[in-house]
Amino acid sequence: MARISSIQDLQEIxxxxxxxxxxxxxxDSTKVETAPEIQVRLxxxxxxxxxxxxxxxxxxxxxxxxNGVEDRVKIIITGCHGLCEMGPIVIINPGDTLYTRVKxxxxxxxxxxxxxxGEIVESLVYHDPVTGKxxxxxxxxxxxxxxxxxxxxxxxFIDPWSIEEYIARDGYQALARVLSDMKPExxxxxxxxxxxxxxxxxxxxxxxxxxxxxxxxxxxxxxVCNGDEGDPGAYMNRSVLEGNPHSVIExxxxxxxxxxxxxxxxxxxxxxxxxxxxxLSHAIAQAREYGLLGENILGTAFSFSIDIFPGxxxxxxxxxxxxxxxxxxxxxxxxxxxxxPANKGxxxxxTTINNVETWSNIPQILFNxxxxxxxxxxxxxxxxxxxxxxxxxNNTGLVEVPLGTSLRKIVFDIxxxxxxxxxxxxxxxxxxxxxxxxxxxxDVPVDYEAVTALGAIMGSGGLVVMDEDSCMVDxxxxxxxxxxxxxxxKCTPCRGGIPKMLEILTKITQGKGATEDLDTLAELxxxxxxxxxxxxxxxxxxxxxxxxxHFRHEYEAHIVDKRCPAGVCRTLVAYHALEDKxxxxxxxxxxYDAGGYETFKAAxxxxxxxxxxxxxxxxxxxxxxARFSMIVPAQNESCTKCPPCRLGIAQMANILHDIxxxxxxxxxxxLLLELGDTIKIGSECPVGKTAPDIVLFTLxxxxxxxxxxxxxxxxxxxxxxxxLSHHTVCPLKAGAPV
Numbered sequence: 001m002a003r004i005s006s007i008q009d010l011q012e013i014x015x016x017x018x019x020x021x022x023x024x025x026x027x028d029s030t031k032v033e034t035a036p037e038i039q040v041r042l043x044x045x046x047x048x049x050x051x052x053x054x055x056x057x058x059x060x061x062x063x064x065x066x067n068g069v070e071d072r073v074k075i076i077i078t079g080c081h082g083l084c085e086m087g088p089i090v091i092i093n094p095g096d097t098l099y100t101r102v103k104x105x106x107x108x109x110x111x112x113x114x115x116x117x118g119e120i121v122e123s124l125v126y127h128d129p130v131t132g133k134x135x136x137x138x139x140x141x142x143x144x145x146x147x148x149x150x151x152x153x154x155x156x157f158i159d160p161w162s163i164e165e166y167i168a169r170d171g172y173q174a175l176a177r178v179l180s181d182m183k184p185e186x187x188x189x190x191x192x193x194x195x196x197x198x199x200x201x202x203x204x205x206x207x208x209x210x211x212x213x214x215x216x217x218x219x220x221x222x223x224v225c226n227g228d229e230g231d232p233g234a235y236m237n238r239s240v241l242e243g244n245p246h247s248v249i250e251x252x253x254x255x256x257x258x259x260x261x262x263x264x265x266x267x268x269x270x271x272x273x274x275x276x277x278x279x280l281s282h283a284i285a286q287a288r289e290y291g292l293l294g295e296n297i298l299g300t301a302f303s304f305s306i307d308i309f310p311g312x313x314x315x316x317x318x319x320x321x322x323x324x325x326x327x328x329x330x331x332x333x334x335x336x337x338x339x340x341p342a343n344k345g346x347x348x349x350x351t352t353i354n355n356v357e358t359w360s361n362i363p364q365i366l367f368n369x370x371x372x373x374x375x376x377x378x379x380x381x382x383x384x385x386x387x388x389x390x391x392x393x394n395n396t397g398l399v400e401v402p403l404g405t406s407l408r409k410i411v412f413d414i415x416x417x418x419x420x421x422x423x424x425x426x427x428x429x430x431x432x433x434x435x436x437x438x439x440x441x442x443d444v445p446v447d448y449e450a451v452t453a454l455g456a457i458m459g460s461g462g463l464v465v466m467d468e469d470s471c472m473v474d475x476x477x478x479x480x481x482x483x484x485x486x487x488x489x490k491c492t493p494c495r496g497g498i499p500k501m502l503e504i505l506t507k508i509t510q511g512k513g514a515t516e517d518l519d520t521l522a523e524l525x526x527x528x529x530x531x532x533x534x535x536x537x538x539x540x541x542x543x544x545x546x547x548x549x550h551f552r553h554e555y556e557a558h559i560v561d562k563r564c565p566a567g568v569c570r571t572l573v574a575y576h577a578l579e580d581k582x583x584x585x586x587x588x589x590x591x592y593d594a595g596g597y598e599t600f601k602a603a604x605x606x607x608x609x610x611x612x613x614x615x616x617x618x619x620x621x622x623x624x625x626a627r628f629s630m631i632v633p634a635q636n637e638s639c640t641k642c643p644p645c646r647l648g649i650a651q652m653a654n655i656l657h658d659i660x661x662x663x664x665x666x667x668x669x670x671l672l673l674e675l676g677d678t679i680k681i682g683s684e685c686p687v688g689k690t691a692p693d694i695v696l697f698t699l700x701x702x703x704x705x706x707x708x709x710x711x712x713x714x715x716x717x718x719x720x721x722x723x724l725s726h727h728t729v730c731p732l733k734a735g736a737p738v
Contacts, residue, residue, distance in 0.1 A: 003291030005299035017168035029095025033118030045080030048087035079243015081156035085396035129394035155243035174366035187258035194370035195382030200355035203448035212342035216350035227269035231431025234462035237356035241276035245283035251362035315486035334534035378404030381447035391465035430459030433539035435546025455546035471568035494537030497528035622702035644682030
């Protein structure tokens with residue numbers, strides 16, 4: 001392909017490519033049977049790829065060939081569609097019919113029924129998680145209807161490996177306009193007028209940041225894309241890089257022109273995102289081939305190149321000074337500011353750092369105008385924001401909404417509420433640096449100032465939803481464990497303060513806390529926040545401060561009442577026997593305690609001939625009992641001295657959890673038997689020698705229940721819930737109080 005040297009060249013590519021989109025935009029499903037062309041869009045984002053999308057593509061190709069419709073059916077590989085929990089996702093046009101959780105064995109049915117005969121396979125379409133109603137059309141699903149997709153407008157629509165398709169959706173038009181018709185100062189003014197604020201966390205005005213670097217005296221400057229998205233549960237930037245990479249390239253080129261004296265840019269992408277790096281690398285190569293990167297871009301005197309720097313996985317490298325030091329080939333430790341990167345950044349030169357989403361917004365602002373961008377959002381926060389919506393939520397996925405949208409709308413309208421009708425408790429926003437917002441603030445507008453006022457931060461956009469079964473003390477502990485592990489250890493407040501806070505939280509979750517510990521936590525949090533060197537330490541106490549502020553009663557229950565209201569903190573959970581329901585178990589456990597497994601097994605027919613065995617066979621789940629029996633030895637009683645006990649018990653517990661949550665395989669049953677024998681023979685003390693006994697007993701007498709969980713993906717007694725996080729019912733009686 002010859003280099004593009006003008007807007008006219010872009011228009012010619014657009015005109016030649018646009019016809020591909022006519023089928024993709026056709027929502028009339030009645031045309032499928034007779035349509036001259038059918039397009040199958042297959043998501044190949046990381047989530048769908050991990051769920052087997054590669055096998056689906058192969059199955060489609062084979063089925064299409066087998067049915068002789070190769071010339072009529074086209075497979076389009078796209079980036080993330082957003083509805084990640086329902087992946088792998090397939091969309092068929094005409095009709096916008098969306099199929100969810102597709103498996104290779106489903107493809108023949110889709111081809112024969114839908115593509116050849118125009119009959120939608122209703123069992124595979126999206127079903128509303130609240131009403132159960134089948135909704136075949138992508139455009140009618142509330143998850144998408146309630147969004148405003150601007151950054152994500154190409155995700156799931158274009159082939160991200162095709163620069164022609166990006167150009168056909170007005171790609172690189174903004175860069176062409178900027179280079180031909182606008183001065184750098186005019187570009188800065190347009191960005192300022194739009195009200196764009198950085199989408200990486202702090203919400204600093206983008207035009208102001210660029211202005212600092214533009215005014216800094218230097219013959220050489222840099223622009224950097226921060227793609228080091230390390231927050232647990234966050235994947236917005238990854239999805240943009242995988243599904244719309246050219247928007248980032250175009251945005252960085254425009255920024256380089258506006259700032260001036262910038263000839264080189266770097267995209268810092270975490271190495272754990274191999275597909276994002278591969279897709280972006282391909283896009284950069286295409287842009288160079290077409291003359292949209294490199295020397296004399298679009299026939300002008302402007303030259304600019306981009307290279308990718310894979311990050312090594314350190315969370316702290318998301319902090320801008322640590323990121324720049326990492327690119328320089330040094331250990332990614334933050335440094336003191338000032339000097340700020342705007343004055344002394346990469347290789348000592350003035351540098352602008354923005355995250356993936358910020359750069360992706362730039363082309364649309366310059367193409368559509370600042371007023372268009374500012375037409376959504378609220379007074380202080382313009383435009384849209386992407387979020388990864390995860391946790392205890394029906395519709396898990398990637399969403400984009402105008403800033404100022406309420407949490408209620410995001411959680412209940414887009415996310416479809418909490419599974420199994422459970423109560424919403426809180427949403428954790430901003431990753432390890434963020435905080436937890438409780439249910440009484442569901443109508444708060446999600447913008448930088450409102451979220452900060454509640455003790456959280458916007459962060460890059462992670463939203464973790466929690467229900468009534470979540471322990472807020474345990475949540476705070478989890479995030480402190482993360483920041484402790486990810487701290488670079490350079491400054492004392494962070495290196496020493498976070499572990500001390502974690503130590504106190506651990507005491508509280510074990511029922512060993514005291515009321516004065518809450519005051520100590522507050523003092524430590526203030527010290528760590530005010531004295532730490534970088535943003536990791538300065539924001540690490542936020543999960544503790546926000547949970548203590550909004551859920552102090554849970555902390556007090558752990559300390560004063562020695563109980564965990566959510567039943568998560570194991571040492572604070574007490575199980576009480578109900579005489580009319582638990583007598584068989586009590587008798588069985590008594591015999592077990594007296595003589596171990598052999599006594600238990602031998603005494604069982606005489607002890608409870610019509611109780612325990614019959615109960616397990618007719619109204620109790622043997623798998624759940626086995627899983628429950630491994631909790632104590634796996635978490636509390638094993639001293640970890642000998643490998644059979646230390647490693648084997650944990651492995652057995654994990655296998656049983658997989659089986660109970662619908663992720664088991666038949667070969668796991670033999671592995672359980674082997675592990676059980678190995679632990680019993682190789683362990684040095686009674687804890688290890690008896691730990692597998694209940695598992696072995698249930699496998700011997702109730703193997704059919706294990707097979708039901710594995711082969712039929714169901715628990716016969718509806719006790720084993722998918723993704724069960726802790727035991728909330730008696731192992732032998734569903735619904736019994738705890």
